[in-house]
Amino acid sequence: MTTANPEVSPLVAAQHRAMPFTRLTDCGMDPADARRLLADTAAGTPWQEAAAAIADEQLSRARRARENGHLVTARQAYRFASAALMFAQMAYQSDTDEKRELYGRHTAATASLAPDVERVxxxxxxxxxxxWLCLPATGRPRATVIVWGGLSGWGAAYLTTARAYTARGLACLLAEGPGQGESRLRHGLYVDERVTEGFARFIDLVEADSRLGGTPGTIGVQGVSFGGLFAAHLATTDPRVAAVVVNGAPAVPVIPEFRTAREQMAAVIGTDDLDRVAEVMDALRFDPDKHRVTCPLLLLHGGLDPLARYEDQEPFLRAADPTTSTLRVWPDGEHTLYNHAAERDALTGDWFTDHLAGRRTPKG
Incomplete structure (x- = not known):
C-alpha cells in the first residue's frame, strides 16, 4: 500500500471531505479498505482507480471463497466490493460512461448477495x-421501511442500515428513486417537481407484495441527506406513510455554491441549465405553513454537519405534530451521522419498530 502524502491536491482534499473514513465504513467498506483508499488517493492514485482496485481484490476473494464452499466469506467480500464500487463512481459528478460502468459493476456485486438481497x-x-429488498431471516416482516439516499449515495449504500432493521424483524426496501442509481444512470428517470410520485411507487410495491402485507400503518419511509426532503414531502401527501425519518436534509434546497455539488444537483435533475435546476429546487421548497406531516416524525441532526444546519432542518419539526415528533441531536455528529452509525441505526430501528409494529416503549 502506498504512503499518504500530507500535501494533497484540492481535488483530493475535496474528495476526502466528501468521503471521509466514517462515511466509507458507514456505507459498508471494510475499515482496512477505507484506510487504504484514503492513503492511496492521498499518495496520488486517482480516486476511481484506487476504489476499483480495492473492489477487484474483494471480488477475487469472493470468487475464491465461493469456489471453496465458504459462502459466508464470499457474501462478506461481495458486500465490501459493492461498497468500494459505490464510492468509485462518486469520483464522477456528471453521468459519464465511466460512472455508468462503475455503477453497473456495483449493481452486479450487490446482486451476488442474493438471496440475502433481492433486486426489485x-x-x-x-x-x-x-x-433492493432485504427481508428478516425468519418469519413474516412485522413492518416495512423504505430507505433512500440523496445526491450521490443510493440503494445498497444503506445495506448496513437494512441489516439493523431486518435484525428487528422489519423488511427494508433500499430505493433508487428518480435521479438516483440505475433509475437515473440506466433508465433516465430524474428529479422534477413531481418526484414524490416516483418514491410513492415503492409504497405501491410494498402493498402489492404478499410477503410484506402492506397492512395500513406498517409502512415507514426514511430519507438520508437530500433524500430527506423527498421523504418529508411524501409524508405530507401520501396517507400510507405511517412514520417518517428525516436525516440531514435541507427544507429549502438551493443551488450549491461549490462546483462539484452544483454538478451533482444538475445530474440529478438531468440538465446543465441552472435556471431549470433553480426552478425545480424552488418547487421542492418545504414550507411548514403549507405542508403538514401528520404521521410520527423523527428528525436526526449532527451538530457538526456542514451541509444541513439545524436551521435548515427545523421547518420539518414545525410541520409535524409536537406530540408525535422527536428530535435527536448528536452535538459532534457529522453529515447524516456517519460517525454515530451504529447508534443511529439502533435508534431508528427501534423507533420504526415502536411506531409501525405496535410496540410502544415508555418515555424516558
Whole structure:
C-alpha cells in the first residue's frame, strides 16, 4: 500500500471531505479498505482507480471463497466490493460512461448477495425504478421501511442500515428513486417537481407484495441527506406513510455554491441549465405553513454537519405534530451521522419498530 502524502491536491482534499473514513465504513467498506483508499488517493492514485482496485481484490476473494464452499466469506467480500464500487463512481459528478460502468459493476456485486438481497424493478413513466429488498431471516416482516439516499449515495449504500432493521424483524426496501442509481444512470428517470410520485411507487410495491402485507400503518419511509426532503414531502401527501425519518436534509434546497455539488444537483435533475435546476429546487421548497406531516416524525441532526444546519432542518419539526415528533441531536455528529452509525441505526430501528409494529416503549 502506498504512503499518504500530507500535501494533497484540492481535488483530493475535496474528495476526502466528501468521503471521509466514517462515511466509507458507514456505507459498508471494510475499515482496512477505507484506510487504504484514503492513503492511496492521498499518495496520488486517482480516486476511481484506487476504489476499483480495492473492489477487484474483494471480488477475487469472493470468487475464491465461493469456489471453496465458504459462502459466508464470499457474501462478506461481495458486500465490501459493492461498497468500494459505490464510492468509485462518486469520483464522477456528471453521468459519464465511466460512472455508468462503475455503477453497473456495483449493481452486479450487490446482486451476488442474493438471496440475502433481492433486486426489485418498478415501471414508472417511461422508465424503470430500481432497488433492493432485504427481508428478516425468519418469519413474516412485522413492518416495512423504505430507505433512500440523496445526491450521490443510493440503494445498497444503506445495506448496513437494512441489516439493523431486518435484525428487528422489519423488511427494508433500499430505493433508487428518480435521479438516483440505475433509475437515473440506466433508465433516465430524474428529479422534477413531481418526484414524490416516483418514491410513492415503492409504497405501491410494498402493498402489492404478499410477503410484506402492506397492512395500513406498517409502512415507514426514511430519507438520508437530500433524500430527506423527498421523504418529508411524501409524508405530507401520501396517507400510507405511517412514520417518517428525516436525516440531514435541507427544507429549502438551493443551488450549491461549490462546483462539484452544483454538478451533482444538475445530474440529478438531468440538465446543465441552472435556471431549470433553480426552478425545480424552488418547487421542492418545504414550507411548514403549507405542508403538514401528520404521521410520527423523527428528525436526526449532527451538530457538526456542514451541509444541513439545524436551521435548515427545523421547518420539518414545525410541520409535524409536537406530540408525535422527536428530535435527536448528536452535538459532534457529522453529515447524516456517519460517525454515530451504529447508534443511529439502533435508534431508528427501534423507533420504526415502536411506531409501525405496535410496540410502544415508555418515555424516558
Amino acid at each position: 424493478e418498478i415501471r414508472h413513466r417511461d422508465g424503470t425504478l430500481t432497488g
